[in-house]
Amino acid sequence: MAAAALRDVEVDYPRGRALGPVSLEVAEGEIVALVGPSGCGKSTALRLLAGLEAPTRGEVARAAGRGETAVVFQAPTLAPWLSARANAALPLELAGVAKGEAFARADAALARVGLKGAEGARPAQLSGGMAMRVSLARALVTGPRLLLLDEPFAALDEITRRALADDVLALWAETRPAIVFVTHNVEEAVYMASRVVVMTAGPGRIAADVAVNAPLPRPAQFRTTPVFRATAEQVSEHLARAMGGQVAA
Amino acid sequence: MSRTLRIAAPLALTAILLIGWEVACRALHVSAFLLPPPSAVAEALVQNLPTLAAAAWRTLSTALIALVIASVIAQALALLVALSPLIERAVTPLASVVQVTPVVAIAPLVLIWAGLDHPGVALVVLAVLVAFFPIFSGAVAGLKAADPDLERLFDLYGATAWQRATRLKLPSAVPFLLEGHKVGAGLAIIGAVVAEFGAGSGGVNGLAWQILDAGNKVQTARMIAALGVLGAMGVVLHALLEWVQRAGLKWWRGR
Numbered sequence: 001m002a003a004a005a006l007r008d009v010e011v012d013y014p015r016g017r018a019l020g021p022v023s024l025e026v027a028e029g030e031i032v033a034l035v036g037p038s039g040c041g042k043s044t045a046l047r048l049l050a051g052l053e054a055p056t057r058g059e060v061a062r063a064a065g066r067g068e069t070a071v072v073f074q075a076p077t078l079a080p081w082l083s084a085r086a087n088a089a090l091p092l093e094l095a096g097v098a099k100g101e102a103f104a105r106a107d108a109a110l111a112r113v114g115l116k117g118a119e120g121a122r123p124a125q126l127s128g129g130m131a132m133r134v135s136l137a138r139a140l141v142t143g144p145r146l147l148l149l150d151e152p153f154a155a156l157d158e159i160t161r162r163a164l165a166d167d168v169l170a171l172w173a174e175t176r177p178a179i180v181f182v183t184h185n186v187e188e189a190v191y192m193a194s195r196v197v198v199m200t201a202g203p204g205r206i207a208a209d210v211a212v213n214a215p216l217p218r219p220a221q222f223r224t225t226p227v228f229r230a231t232a233e234q235v236s237e238h239l240a241r242a243m244g245g246q247v248a249a
Numbered sequence: 250m251s252r253t254l255r256i257a258a259p260l261a262l263t264a265i266l267l268i269g270w271e272v273a274c275r276a277l278h279v280s281a282f283l284l285p286p287p288s289a290v291a292e293a294l295v296q297n298l299p300t301l302a303a304a305a306w307r308t309l310s311t312a313l314i315a316l317v318i319a320s321v322i323a324q325a326l327a328l329l330v331a332l333s334p335l336i337e338r339a340v341t342p343l344a345s346v347v348q349v350t351p352v353v354a355i356a357p358l359v360l361i362w363a364g365l366d367h368p369g370v371a372l373v374v375l376a377v378l379v380a381f382f383p384i385f386s387g388a389v390a391g392l393k394a395a396d397p398d399l400e401r402l403f404d405l406y407g408a409t410a411w412q413r414a415t416r417l418k419l420p421s422a423v424p425f426l427l428e429g430h431k432v433g434a435g436l437a438i439i440g441a442v443v444a445e446f447g448a449g450s451g452g453v454n455g456l457a458w459q460i461l462d463a464g465n466k467v468q469t470a471r472m473i474a475a476l477g478v479l480g481a482m483g484v485v486l487h488a489l490l491e492w493v494q495r496a497g498l499k500w501w502r503g504r
Binding site: 047050051052066067069070071073075077079080081082083090091093094095121122123124125142 | 408
């Protein structure tokens with residue numbers, strides 16, 4: 001059974017059609033990357049999968065229930081008045097889990113993303129990378145079956161984003177949730193995903209669906225293999241075509 | 250700029266201005282009832298210090314009481330406005346009317362309503378009217394200022410309206426509330442003084458009355474001394490409020 005699916009989904013905004021028709025199935029434990037030019041509706045597709053937005057037409061299916069779906073946004077989106085621990089515990093507290101247990105599980109989630117010792121820090125005291133890890137811990141704290149990442153590393157430097165990509169893969173290996181992530185970065189998409197979906201703009205549609213033929217999780221050397229380079233090239237070509245001859249950014 | 254220089258610069262300018270004033274008054278033989286020299290003002294200040302200090306305290310306490318009342322009303326109303334767009338539509342234009350009407354124009358009416366033998370009540374009401382708006386608009390803006398992605402996260406995890414209000418909306422509003430109270434407190438002082446002028450000879454005996462009384466008796470030095478006390482009170486209050494705001498933000502943000 002699919003972890004999540006869009007079936008003939010269309011989204012209309014007052015200024016016109018933003019997305020669709022689009023059909024996309026995400027299998028359990030699969031990692032899917034959505035790439036495409038700005039305005040191709042990849043973030044809209046993610047919000048549909050999260051249930052944060054309803055489609056104008058079509059159907060959205062999700063195997064994961066409430067609390068089993070987690071979203072990580074482009075910015076860390078932490079509450080500045082809460083400690084890292086309280087931020088990570090927020091989904092549990094909203095679900096009515098007692099504070100003591102919620103904090104214990106938050107501490108465990110923070111430890112998983114390498115933030116042991118920073119539990120009491122406020123977001124303003126954390127670096128961009130650390131704040132993003134708190135955001136990731138908050139997403140993991142409920143043990144989600146579907147993890148949706150909306151350009152989660154876009155604001156970070158190259159070294160930090162590579163480290164976080166490896167962390168996400170390591171975390172995936174522990175519980176194997178289905179992951180859908182939006183990115184502008186072709187190499188990141190190929191490195192992390194089992195499938196790269198290329199989208200095209202005006203309105204957003206799926207232009208290509210490229211499988212990455214290498215088992216997950218992957219070693220860092222995967223970036224230097226012929227499979228990686230060939231797949232990245234293939235995705236780039238689709239992307240260039242999707243952008244109508246524009247040079248891919 | 251070094252800290253010493255930052256403090257020394259305005260002090261030096263004040264000293265230069267005072268010396269220039271003193272020298273000009275003596276050299277040009279300006280009559281004392283038109284413009285007394287700073288030395289005469291200082292003398293009047295020392296002579297009238299107990300009266301002026303008591304008057305300053307009356308004005309300040311009027312403003313502080315008004316600030317507390319304005320704070321409670323403004324925040325309660327902002328909460329209602331945040332809960333219902335219909336209430337917002339109804340309240341906002343009226344709140345703007347209160348804001349744009351000059352307090353001196355309302356003063357005579359409020360004095361009659363409060364009763365001529367209760368001018369203190371009228372002054373508090375007038376200062377409340379002035380201090381209300383910045384706190385109200387700050388609270389309204391603050392309650393809408395929550396990060397939209399955090400709002401989505403609360404949607405995602407099925408937060409109740411109560412959880413959303415207490416865990417997201419109210420904490421997000423804190424910086425706006427601090428700013429609103431800072432501006433509101435400054436305006437409460439201005440409102441209290443202006444209302445005292447509006448009340449005229451009414452038996453409240455605040456700083457404005459000291460200025461009016463000295464003016465009626467052509468005691469120009471005492472007038473300027475009272476003005477100086479008012480200015481000093483404003484400066485101290487402003488510094489205090491800035492400190493409260495900074496400390497509050499530090500507590501909120503954790504640094």
